[in-house]
Amino acid sequence: IDVLCTAIEYLSKQKEIFSRMNFFFIGEGEKENILKDVCIKHSNCRFIGFQEQVEKYYKLADLVVVPSRWESFCYSVAEAQSTGVPVVASDVTGPKDIIVNNITGWLVPSENPYLLSEQIRKSFELWDKSFDEYCEIGKSARANIITKFSEDNINIEIEKLLLIKE
16 A cells, blocks of 8 residues: 555656546555545545445456555456456566466566556556557456456366376
8 A cells, every 4th residue: 555655646746647547445454544645635536445346346447556565366456357457566476477467467566656656657648548459458358367267267277286186
């Protein structure tokens, strides 16, 4: 959250492009006050809080940003990409096991808010100037999730593991 908030501060210095962006923060946790403070400071930031049905928010999003210092399997990346939404995420285990960099989304170093802000900006500019190309990334993201993580493919991988152990 701290890296994301710092990235938003960097973006806010680019007033023309930042004023055309909207940020929605979904979820809750011990650091949610940091996000709420950003929402007070910037009118284009909104704290939504915990939601049981996050799929509708993925479908409304043009980009999902998932900065992390560590992850196991990153459900938010997989869920977003399954709806065809490109993701900018930290280059850590979890997201980097799902995202094919520059093809199904973008990976950035986990502790670098400047590079996170730059990738958010670049993603927005691609969306703004080459929407068809941007949509192709979303389509590739969805296809990647279906290929790697469909129930049938997961079952095949589990069966392979079981056969190896016997």
